[in-house]
Amino acid sequence: MLDVTSADSIIKFANKLKGLTLKQACGNEIEKHGYQGKGNFGQILEKFYFGYEPNSESQPDFKEAGIELKSSPLKILRNGEFRAKERLVLNIINYIEVYKEEFENSSFWKKNAHLLLVFYLHDNDLDLLDYNIRLVNDWQYPSEDLRIIKHDWETINKKIKDGKAHELSEGDTFYLGACTKGSTALKSFRNQPFNEEKAKQRAYSLKQGYVNHIIANISQEETETYGKIIERPEILDAVQSIEEIVISKFLPFYGKSAKEIEKYLGLELNQKAKSYFANLTNAILGLKLGQKIEEFEKADIQVKTIRLSENNLPKEDISFPTFEFQELIKTDWEDSDFKNILESKFFFVFYQYENDDLILKKVRFWNMPQSDISEAKIVWDKMIEAVSRGLIVREVSDIGIRKTYFPKKTENRISHVRPHARNAADTFMLPIPDKLTKLTEYTKHCFWFNASYVRDEIFMK
DNA sequence: GCATGATCATGC
DNA sequence: GCATGATCATGC
Numbered sequence: 014m015l016d017v018t019s020a021d022s023i024i025k026f027a028n029k030l031k032g033l034t035l036k037q038a039c040g041n042e043i044e045k046h047g048y049q050g051k052g053n054f055g056q057i058l059e060k061f062y063f064g065y066e067p068n069s070e071s072q073p074d075f076k077e078a079g080i081e082l083k084s085s086p087l088k089i090l091r092n093g094e095f096r097a098k099e100r101l102v103l104n105i106i107n108y109i110e111v112y113k114e115e116f117e118n119s120s121f122w123k124k125n126a127h128l129l130l131v132f133y134l135h136d137n138d139l140d141l142l143d144y145n146i147r148l149v150n151d152w153q154y155p156s157e158d159l160r161i162i163k164h165d166w167e168t169i170n171k172k173i174k175d176g177k178a179h180e181l182s183e184g185d186t187f188y189l190g191a192c193t194k195g196s197t198a199l200k201s202f203r204n205q206p207f208n209e210e211k212a213k214q215r216a217y218s219l220k221q222g223y224v225n226h227i228i229a230n231i232s233q234e235e236t237e238t239y240g241k242i243i244e245r246p247e248i249l250d251a252v253q254s255i256e257e258i259v260i261s262k263f264l265p266f267y268g269k270s271a272k273e274i275e276k277y278l279g280l281e282l283n284q285k286a287k288s289y290f291a292n293l294t295n296a297i298l299g300l301k302l303g304q305k306i307e308e309f310e311k312a313d314i315q316v317k318t319i320r321l322s323e324n325n326l327p328k329e330d331i332s333f334p335t336f337e338f339q340e341l342i343k344t345d346w347e348d349s350d351f352k353n354i355l356e357s358k359f360f361f362v363f364y365q366y367e368n369d370d371l372i373l374k375k376v377r378f379w380n381m382p383q384s385d386i387s388e389a390k391i392v393w394d395k396m397i398e399a400v401s402r403g404l405i406v407r408e409v410s411d412i413g414i415r416k417t418y419f420p421k422k423t424e425n426r427i428s429h430v431r432p433h434a435r436n437a438a439d440t441f442m443l444p445i446p447d448k449l450t451k452l453t454e455y456t457k458h459c460f461w462f463n464a465s466y467v468r469d470e471i472f473m474k
Numbered sequence: 475g476c477a478t479g480a481t482c483a484t485g486c
Numbered sequence: 487g488c489a490t491g492a493t494c495a496t497g498c
Binding site: 410435439 | 489491492493496497
């Protein structure tokens, strides 16, 4: 039987969920309690399987055992591996109170030090009562992760103390993020202690990449494909943050050409490979060829290698993954892929042409200021507007090249929309046909960062 | 020389 | 076969 005061008992009881759906695990219970199709997966699990009322207390769900129950959706890759469908959202950040806390006695740590995780396979076509529960495990943070999480928590707290709660962004931190919670509506704005300006409600969350790491750990997948930057986590305690450690590894190579760096590191990389610069970056960080950077993967960091012309302008604009027109217009800004990208942490590696050599100029961790995110949202808004009105093609030239209504580079300081496809025939369906051409599908496009924005706001600053 | 449309190359 | 990161080509 379930003993709610014992961690072992709770975990054992939870483990029986594996392979079942909510309906199978507690079908009669759900009917008995008059389930109305309301509530989310987690609430139903708490109420009908574990038999307690969901609360929003500062205590963990099972307070005697110190365990916080969390459920979260999985997606499945083509190769059958599981990945997190989204970040794991934890408790709401109470701006008015947290600035008084120390990490060790914080509301975050009191509630989330020991998690019990229930991962279910999400499926758009199914009712949530029919989602299959695939992974169940408890989770406590390894000490090297905890050092980074504590540092993240302090980064968030510092921003609140500085009266900048309204400028918080997920990209500020590595594993523990401050993600928006609730709608953008006025009611989800909160007071902050050191500034009159209201701030969006946010919650602590574990980044999607970090949740992937938990999943890989639970399902005991091999970790050889990952290499750590930080071999001795205890140095994080002292003076250096992970950012400082990473940058210190690059500093000796500033002003050196890619070829010189390669030589110094005793490497013979294939210079024609598209992954040449990515390989060089990883080698500078001390990784073996083909390894992924564990800390960067956990932190969802987007690594971008930029080649600058001699006038400091990147040779190319920066592309992002293509979007599907149909998905684009049915996704809210808050849940959109583009907002997710804009709130990420980036790691830029700048090389610059000097004659025919590419010289390492500098590296930079960066994330977009909130004011710029608002400015880039205008591009997203215009795109939604165009696609949902069927305003795609503006003009077709004699030789068949089309001009579109999509947001151009000249219209916005930060971002624009351009094709990103195999060729013009590589398309996605349109939600409604194009007014001019009657086309029902159109060349794949994506959002791009303007090269001039990268120069002015990321390289030069 | 830049803006915009179009496409390539690699790896999974 | 396709996503992703990167690059090419044309016209103004």
